[in-house]
Amino acid sequence: MTANLTDPTNQGRPLLLQGNEAMVEGALYAGCRFFAGYPITPATEISEVMSWRLPAVGGTFIQMEDEIASMGAVIGASLAGGKAMTATSGPGFSLMQENLGFACIAEVPCVIVNVMRGGPSTGLPTHVSQGDVQQARWGTHGDHPIIVLAAATTRECFDLTVKAFNLSEKYRTPVILLADEVVGHTREKIVLPPAGTIEVVERIRPTMPPEWYIPYEDNLRGVPPMGIFGDGYRYHVTGLTHDVRGFPTERPDEIVPFMDRLFRKINQHFADIQMVVEDLTEDAEVLVLAYGSVARSAKRAVREARARGVKAGLLQLITLWPFPRGLLEPHLRRVKAVLVPELNRGQISREVKRVNQGMTRIDTLNRIDGRLITPAEILDRLVRM
Amino acid sequence: MAEITKLIHKYLRHEKKFPHVWCPGCGNGIVLGALIRAIDRTGFSKDEIVLVSGIGCAGRLTVYVDFNTLHTTHGRALTFATGVKLANPKLQVIVVMGDGDATAIGGNHFIHAARRNLNLTAIIVNNNVYGMTGGQYSPTTPYGARAATAVYGHIEQAFSIAELAVTAGAAWVGRGTVYHASLLDQLIEQAILKRGFAVVEAISHCHTQFGRRNRLGGPVEMMRWQKEVAVRVEKAKTMTPEELKDRITIGVLVDRELPVYTHELRKLREASQAALGAK
Ligand SMILES: Cc1ncc(C[n+]2csc(CCOP(=O)(O)OP(=O)(O)O)c2C)c(N)n1
Numbered sequence: 001m002t003a004n005l006t007d008p009t010n011q012g013r014p015l016l017l018q019g020n021e022a023m024v025e026g027a028l029y030a031g032c033r034f035f036a037g038y039p040i041t042p043a044t045e046i047s048e049v050m051s052w053r054l055p056a057v058g059g060t061f062i063q064m065e066d067e068i069a070s071m072g073a074v075i076g077a078s079l080a081g082g083k084a085m086t087a088t089s090g091p092g093f094s095l096m097q098e099n100l101g102f103a104c105i106a107e108v109p110c111v112i113v114n115v116m117r118g119g120p121s122t123g124l125p126t127h128v129s130q131g132d133v134q135q136a137r138w139g140t141h142g143d144h145p146i147i148v149l150a151a152a153t154t155r156e157c158f159d160l161t162v163k164a165f166n167l168s169e170k171y172r173t174p175v176i177l178l179a180d181e182v183v184g185h186t187r188e189k190i191v192l193p194p195a196g197t198i199e200v201v202e203r204i205r206p207t208m209p210p211e212w213y214i215p216y217e218d219n220l221r222g223v224p225p226m227g228i229f230g231d232g233y234r235y236h237v238t239g240l241t242h243d244v245r246g247f248p249t250e251r252p253d254e255i256v257p258f259m260d261r262l263f264r265k266i267n268q269h270f271a272d273i274q275m276v277v278e279d280l281t282e283d284a285e286v287l288v289l290a291y292g293s294v295a296r297s298a299k300r301a302v303r304e305a306r307a308r309g310v311k312a313g314l315l316q317l318i319t320l321w322p323f324p325r326g327l328l329e330p331h332l333r334r335v336k337a338v339l340v341p342e343l344n345r346g347q348i349s350r351e352v353k354r355v356n357q358g359m360t361r362i363d364t365l366n367r368i369d370g371r372l373i374t375p376a377e378i379l380d381r382l383v384r385m
Numbered sequence: 386m387a388e389i390t391k392l393i394h395k396y397l398r399h400e401k402k403f404p405h406v407w408c409p410g411c412g413n414g415i416v417l418g419a420l421i422r423a424i425d426r427t428g429f430s431k432d433e434i435v436l437v438s439g440i441g442c443a444g445r446l447t448v449y450v451d452f453n454t455l456h457t458t459h460g461r462a463l464t465f466a467t468g469v470k471l472a473n474p475k476l477q478v479i480v481v482m483g484d485g486d487a488t489a490i491g492g493n494h495f496i497h498a499a500r501r502n503l504n505l506t507a508i509i510v511n512n513n514v515y516g517m518t519g520g521q522y523s524p525t526t527p528y529g530a531r532a533a534t535a536v537y538g539h540i541e542q543a544f545s546i547a548e549l550a551v552t553a554g555a556a557w558v559g560r561g562t563v564y565h566a567s568l569l570d571q572l573i574e575q576a577i578l579k580r581g582f583a584v585v586e587a588i589s590h591c592h593t594q595f596g597r598r599n600r601l602g603g604p605v606e607m608m609r610w611q612k613e614v615a616v617r618v619e620k621a622k623t624m625t626p627e628e629l630k631d632r633i634t635i636g637v638l639v640d641r642e643l644p645v646y647t648h649e650l651r652k653l654r655e656a657s658q659a660a661l662g663a664k
């Protein structure tokens with residue numbers, strides 16, 4: 001391992017990186033300077049690489065006593081000014097849920113990577129799965145908005161980590177980046193972009209005199225400027241439902257506007273948040289809707305189907321939540337059928353069906369045995385659809 | 386202006402957040418007073434202080450004071466504090482927790498924070514019970530005592546919080562009571578000034594939930610009990626184990642120099658920068 005301890009950035013030459021390693025590079029590129037985590041397969045490499053990459057750029061890596069603590073430390077670090085991240089897999093992701101909700105209600109930017117493995121419980125530690133898609137949406141209790149992205153390649157691991165930080169800073173929200181065992185562990189060629197070539201967003205900070213600062217006051221964007229501990233804007237941060245000053249409230253006339261704003265700040269920015277990749281969809285008659293590692297198999301299957309005369313296309317979801325309904329609906333109106341292959345028992349297909357409302361036929365293809373859905377399996381379905 | 390009024394104006398969110406949620410006579414108010422007196426003596430500015438708390442009656446303390454305040458989740462205050470301190474080591478991070486908060490749900494975080502020796506101050510208000518949720522037993526509820534979930538008397542043995550902190554490796558550990566208020570001021574002040582993980586166990590009373598069920602009387606009687614059982618550590622050294630049975634030692638239990646986490650981290654950064662620079 002020691003032989004590897006060289007700074008891989010800014011060398012302009014192609015590297016062979018795992019998805020997990022690319023996420024570290026993406027985080028550093030985005031300005032992440034704090035990582036707290038707890039080892040777990042198949043996400044461990046992220047902690048390991050962070051442990052020597054972060055100190056070298058003046059950042060902090062800490063291995064906490066568990067994932068609950070990791071999530072708490074990440075929130076604390078973000079409140080004190082740092083871009084902060086953690087990475088885990090299913091069991092650890094479950095432990096993070098309570099503090100994840102804290103980050104939602106207190107509007108603390110942070111990035112949580114979940115490299116999915118088979119579940120429930122300890123499940124299939126070394127095998128691929130997409131079983132945490134609904135958990136990523138609803139894992140923490142209570143009504144809350146959340147942003148969840150899914151990466152399929154090493155390059156996407158890099159790009160979407162930067163994007164996850166950007167969205168979390170812009171909208172003051174935790175952002176979950178889902179990868180899976182295949183994406184996390186596959187080594188692929190990547191040329192890391194030079195500094196300054198990809199947009200990096202910083203949170204908006206208050207500029208008014210501190211005595212005028214109302215920490216949770218609404219504005220047009222729905223995202224209040226964020227004071228940082230120590231910068232002179234002393235305020236109260238709590239997981240209790242709070243008024244615009246941050247103090248606990250039980251008054252309906254304060255609760256409702258607060259909750260409304262929490263959702264509005266995401267909902268009114270769908271165009272910025274919701275991302276898909278359209279691949280041969282223009283004239284497609286059958287559409288494959290996939291995300292994560294399965295999108296890779298689908299990409300190949302779609303091409304092979306076309307070679308056999310089936311007009312297939314792929315809609316790859318980058319943003320899983322908020323579900324990109326608006327980007328999907330035009331396809332639903334047009335195509336003969338949609339196939340949703342995924343490594344769970346239908347966690348996104350149920351969402352597709354909800355949106356579909358009878359517009360077209362929705363077929364599913366599911367695997368929950370810890371194995372990737374192959375191009376051949378998808379092709380087999382496409383030619384028979 | 387009287388000294389106390391000055392402190393109230395300087396440190397409390399007096400126009401915004403009062404009246405407070407605590408029962409009249411609760412020990413939490415005394416801990417709050419001791420905390421602001423101690424902070425005032427240390428000379429740190431309000432902007433430099435981050436006060437972090439968990440969930441419970443004691444955890445409500447953060448809302449009342451004009452610092453950077455962070456009211457976290459039950460048991461996890463130390464984890465948030467760890468992130469705050471590491472992101473900005475210049476901040477003075479003080480953590481207030483209840484006994485259940487710190488040693489039941491947060492017990493794992495507590496021992497690891499002590500072991501890690503990050504420069505944090507942990508104040509644990511030990512009222513021997515879960516006050517906020519209505520008097521269920523906590524890890525410090527004595528054997529035989531009655532609680533909302535121990536109506537026939539408690540069948541478990543209690544933790545001693547300060548001793549737990551000593552064993553887990555805290556650099557500085559002190560114990561006081563809300564009866565010995567000026568000692569509590571001093572202990573908190575010393576704990577804040579200590580470089581390393583410092584723990585103050587503040588023995589307090591919850592007359593509403595614990596006193597009533599155990600027929601210990603009101604706040605006055607419970608504070609009288611604190612006065613009677615407490616013995617200064619200096620005096621305790623001259624007493625036999627029999628004499629010390631059922632007594633509570635107060636004062637500074639441990640004060641030791643241990644490697645401070647942020648210092649170690651700085652060395653680690655230098656080492657890694659040197660290694661990467663050399664390639
Ligand atoms: C995860 C979680 N479990 C349970 C609770 C409910 N709860 C709130 S305060 C509390 C106990 C508080 O006792 P202690 O920490 O001793 O503080 P005190 O109220 O006595 O000051 C509990 C169990 C919670 N808020 N969160």
Ligand code: SF4
Nearest residue numbers: 407408411442516591
């Ligand atoms: S319930 Fe007990 S601890 Fe809570 S405020 Fe009342 S007296 Fe204090």
Ligand SMILES: [Mg+2]
Nearest residue numbers: 483484514516
């Ligand atoms: Mg208690």
